[in-house]
Amino acid sequence: MxxxxxxxxxxxxxxxxxxxxAACLDLPDFGGSRxxxxxxxxxxxLARHIANTIxxxxxxxxxxxxxxxxxxxxxxxxxxxxxxxEARDERRARPEPAEVVRPVRRYALLVLPVALLTGxxxxxxxxxxxxxxxxxGVVAATGxxxxxxxxxxxxxxxVRPLGFFxxxxxxxxxxxxxxxxxxVLAGTAFLANTLLPYxxxxxxxxxxxxxxxxxxxxxxxxxxxxxxxxxxxDQAVEIEEEPGR
Amino acid sequence: xxxxxxxLAxxxxxxxxxxxATGRRLSxxxxxITGFVFSGGTAALALVLLLxxxxxxxEWVGGWLPVDAESVGILVVGDGPALGMAALASLLTLAAxxxxxxxxxxxxxxxxxxxxxxxxxxxxxxxxxxxxxxxxNAFVFFELMSVVAYALTGYRIDEAKAVQGALAFGVVNSxxxxxxxxxxxxxxxxxxxxxxxxxxxxxxxxxxxxxxxALVLASFVLVLTGLLVKATAVPFHFWxxxxxxxxxxxxxxxxxxxxxxxxSYGVWRVYGTVFAGPGGIxxxxxxxxxxTLGTLTAVTGAVMCWYQRHIKRLLACxxxxxxxxxxxxxxxxxxxxxxxxxxxxLGHAGVKAALFACAGVLLDRFGSxxxxxxxxxxxxxxxTGVMFAVGAAALAGLPPFGTALGKAVAExxxxxxxxxxYVVVSAITGGAVLRVTARVFxxxxxxxxxxxxxxxxxxxxxxxxxxxxxxxxxMTTVPAVLLAASLAVGVVPGFGALVARSVNExxxxxxxxxxxxxxxxxxxxxxxxxxAAALAGLxxxxxRRAAAPDRAAPLRRLQSxxxxxxxxxxxxxxxxxxxLALPGVLGG
Numbered sequence: 001m002x003x004x005x006x007x008x009x010x011x012x013x014x015x016x017x018x019x020x021x022a023a024c025l026d027l028p029d030f031g032g033s034r035x036x037x038x039x040x041x042x043x044x045x046l047a048r049h050i051a052n053t054i055x056x057x058x059x060x061x062x063x064x065x066x067x068x069x070x071x072x073x074x075x076x077x078x079x080x081x082x083x084x085x086e087a088r089d090e091r092r093a094r095p096e097p098a099e100v101v102r103p104v105r106r107y108a109l110l111v112l113p114v115a116l117l118t119g120x121x122x123x124x125x126x127x128x129x130x131x132x133x134x135x136x137g138v139v140a141a142t143g144x145x146x147x148x149x150x151x152x153x154x155x156x157x158x159v160r161p162l163g164f165f166x167x168x169x170x171x172x173x174x175x176x177x178x179x180x181x182x183x184v185l186a187g188t189a190f191l192a193n194t195l196l197p198y199x200x201x202x203x204x205x206x207x208x209x210x211x212x213x214x215x216x217x218x219x220x221x222x223x224x225x226x227x228x229x230x231x232x233x234d235q236a237v238e239i240e241e242e243p244g245r
Numbered sequence: 246x247x248x249x250x251x252x253l254a255x256x257x258x259x260x261x262x263x264x265x266a267t268g269r270r271l272s273x274x275x276x277x278i279t280g281f282v283f284s285g286g287t288a289a290l291a292l293v294l295l296l297x298x299x300x301x302x303x304e305w306v307g308g309w310l311p312v313d314a315e316s317v318g319i320l321v322v323g324d325g326p327a328l329g330m331a332a333l334a335s336l337l338t339l340a341a342x343x344x345x346x347x348x349x350x351x352x353x354x355x356x357x358x359x360x361x362x363x364x365x366x367x368x369x370x371x372x373x374x375x376x377x378x379x380x381x382n383a384f385v386f387f388e389l390m391s392v393v394a395y396a397l398t399g400y401r402i403d404e405a406k407a408v409q410g411a412l413a414f415g416v417v418n419s420x421x422x423x424x425x426x427x428x429x430x431x432x433x434x435x436x437x438x439x440x441x442x443x444x445x446x447x448x449x450x451x452x453x454x455x456x457x458x459a460l461v462l463a464s465f466v467l468v469l470t471g472l473l474v475k476a477t478a479v480p481f482h483f484w485x486x487x488x489x490x491x492x493x494x495x496x497x498x499x500x501x502x503x504x505x506x507x508x509s510y511g512v513w514r515v516y517g518t519v520f521a522g523p524g525g526i527x528x529x530x531x532x533x534x535x536x537t538l539g540t541l542t543a544v545t546g547a548v549m550c551w552y553q554r555h556i557k558r559l560l561a562c563x564x565x566x567x568x569x570x571x572x573x574x575x576x577x578x579x580x581x582x583x584x585x586x587x588x589x590x591l592g593h594a595g596v597k598a599a600l601f602a603c604a605g606v607l608l609d610r611f612g613s614x615x616x617x618x619x620x621x622x623x624x625x626x627x628x629t630g631v632m633f634a635v636g637a638a639a640l641a642g643l644p645p646f647g648t649a650l651g652k653a654v655a656e657x658x659x660x661x662x663x664x665x666x667y668v669v670v671s672a673i674t675g676g677a678v679l680r681v682t683a684r685v686f687x688x689x690x691x692x693x694x695x696x697x698x699x700x701x702x703x704x705x706x707x708x709x710x711x712x713x714x715x716x717x718x719x720m721t722t723v724p725a726v727l728l729a730a731s732l733a734v735g736v737v738p739g740f741g742a743l744v745a746r747s748v749n750e751x752x753x754x755x756x757x758x759x760x761x762x763x764x765x766x767x768x769x770x771x772x773x774x775x776x777a778a779a780l781a782g783l784x785x786x787x788x789r790r791a792a793a794p795d796r797a798a799p800l801r802r803l804q805s806x807x808x809x810x811x812x813x814x815x816x817x818x819x820x821x822x823x824x825l826a827l828p829g830v831l832g833g
Binding site: 012027072078083178193 | 393439
């Protein structure tokens with residue numbers, strides 16, 4: 001079976017590789033000046049006073065794709081929570097408090113507020129500068145876990161009420177959907193960015209619904225990553241297989 | 246009205262988010278009622294939109310209407326096939342939720358709504374994929390659908406088999422999705438567009454006098470690989486029996502009833518909108534590719550189905566076989582073929598979901614889905630037995646079920662030796678299910694001998710909390726309703742013509758075909774039903790002659806359970822697909 005597998009892999013891989021190489025030779029040359037979608041996207045972004053065109057694509061022009069993407073994260077976290085639950089032959093054990101080397105502890109506790117603040121900054125300035133809800137959410141959520149490195153699992157659990165973050169995760173999705181449905185109720189279209197004034201270019205409140213959708217995604221991503229890491233940490237630290245099985 | 250189309254994806258997602266937000270405080274009944282409200286509401290919305298889908302609707306999400314025929318927004322389509330698939334997915338989700346009402350053993354404490362929430366996300370993802378008119382958007386919902394399906398398949402984590410099946414499903418389908426994304430990137434590089442219709446026009450504009458080049462071929466192969474993995478065409482099909490055998494019954498109803506079929510639907514939509522023009526893949530090549538793969542799939546699925554004794558695996562393999570028939574019907578590229586497949590698909594969804602529901606009853610009553618171990622034990626489950634037999638006959642193509650009507654129309658469209666494939670394959674799958682009925686529910690024939698290399702279906706955990714003593718009404722009503730729906734597809738006057746009109750309005754180059762029962766079709770349907778009964782009779786009375794011969798053993802051994810094998814086959818399949826479509830590129 002092993003040899004058959006390798007043979008198949010060689011044949012299939014070679015065929016596919018030949019096809020891909022041939023296709024890549026037909027790609028447009030590097031540095032060309034024809035960018036039909038890019039030109040249109042920049043025009044549309046400027047028309048709605050959004051300084052960061054990528055935010056305009058994510059939360060305005062293709063906001064419906066972002067709904068799907070945030071749902072993928074939401075569903076993946078929900079799936080992980082369901083799959084990583086305690087199995088019948090597992091039990092919970094309280095982990096021992098861990099000793100942390102002093103420089104590590106000092107560094108982690110020093111950087112923790114900086115990391116959190118950076119995350120929130122990146123979320124808040126999504127429509128102005130590179131970043132946004134997805135990136136900032138991950139920064140903020142992982143920043144919180146410096147507490148696990150600097151102190152221990154117990155300390156992290158005290159500042160991280162899981163129920164709160166699970167609720168925040170789903171409320172982020174709800175908020176995004178409600179903002180989308182508002183467009184339908186107003187008679188324009190789902191996720192239409194026509195309800196709020198576009199504001200002054202390059203300020204925090206510019207871009208109509210973009211900052212709001214961005215914030216909803218930031219809340220969802222930060223909470224989802226916290227919940228996800230919590231369940232993997234539980235699996236590694238707290239849940240043990242029952243002895244004798 | 247067209248503004249409401251994106252809500253088909255949004256409403257179930259909202260329900261799921263609400264359930265997770267309040268999950269810790271809700272009672273089980275409240276969580277399930279919430280599930281019904283959102284799932285049923287979406288189904289109602291899909292039906293209302295469907296009734297208004299002539300002429301076909303389109304909607305630019307976010308109100309990005311095209312300016313000078315160019316738009317930066319996302320297009321969703323509201324034609325008959327798109328809304329029909331969304332309605333089918335929604336109604337089946339509703340049926341699956343009703344089936345699991347209060348009996349499905351959910352994880353304890355604090356997670357009351359999570360199963361229902363996952364089912365709702367699944368429904369939203371399937372609806373979103375069905376109505377997508379933008380290739381990247383279709384990919385996003387395709388991924389969402391996959392992610393939820395992995396979690397639902399591995400739901401019963403206490404069983405190693407469930408985790409293995411979900412893992413194989415996850416690895417193979419993720420690879421398919423990567424292939425699809427790469428194909429989309431190639432198409433974007435060539436045309437700078439993401440809306441399917443615009444990509445198609447872009448390909449036509451960019452094509453030189455020589456026709457399509459290697460880039461078009463590669464993007465075609467990659468996008469179709471992703472869709473065919475989902476549709477379980479041979480040799481991308483290996484994940485399906487492993488996943489369907491272990492997924493909870495309500496999930497199997499959705500996986501086999503509609504998710505797999507969405508793969509075939511995707512092939513139809515993407516070919517018709519993106520690759521059908523002069524800059525795409527020539528029709529002859531598409532026909533060669535789909536008919537070859539479809540025939541291989543149908544035959545492989547039928548053989549695998551016949552030699553199973555694990556009832557859920559058997560049903561899963563029959564889904565593979567029917568997918569093959571769908572692909573053949575779509576591959577001939579005639580309006581009649583499309584209409585036949587649409588009707589066949591609708592009829593098949595009801596029948597297959599009903600059969601899985603009945604298999605679930607066996608699992609929860611006896612803790613086994615093994616044909617041999619259950620020999621004669623289910624005599625007293627009369628209602629379930631009758632439904633299993635009816636489902637088997639409908640699968641074989643007993644008139645006037647929807648399966649029979651769709652099969653007859655498709656048979657006429659494909660013609661020649663392919664008609665024989667339709668008759669034989671449907672007869673074998675129907676015969677296998679009839680054989681199970683005869684042994685398990687009637688106790689006919691001698692108890693079969695134990696064979697060596699077998700996957701038995703004994704020692705399974707029931708999905709209810711403990712084995713059932715009495716079968717709850719929901720678990721008999723749901724399959725009965727599903728079978729009745731499948732019957733209605735064939736008998737309700739004018740339904741076939743309605744489906745045909747809406748399919749042809751959306752595709753098939755605008756050509757119209759009329760769909761009705763014909764003497765020829767009835768004869769072929771009767772032939773396959775009789776053949777199925779004969780096969781089942783032979784297997785039950787002469788078990789030795791119908792037992793697995795050595796010739797089928799190598800085919801079954803390919804189903805090794807090793808994910809690495811499945812990945813190797815996926816690469817081979819993609820290369821094979823490229824080879825099948827190559828002549829059009831070389832010839833130009």
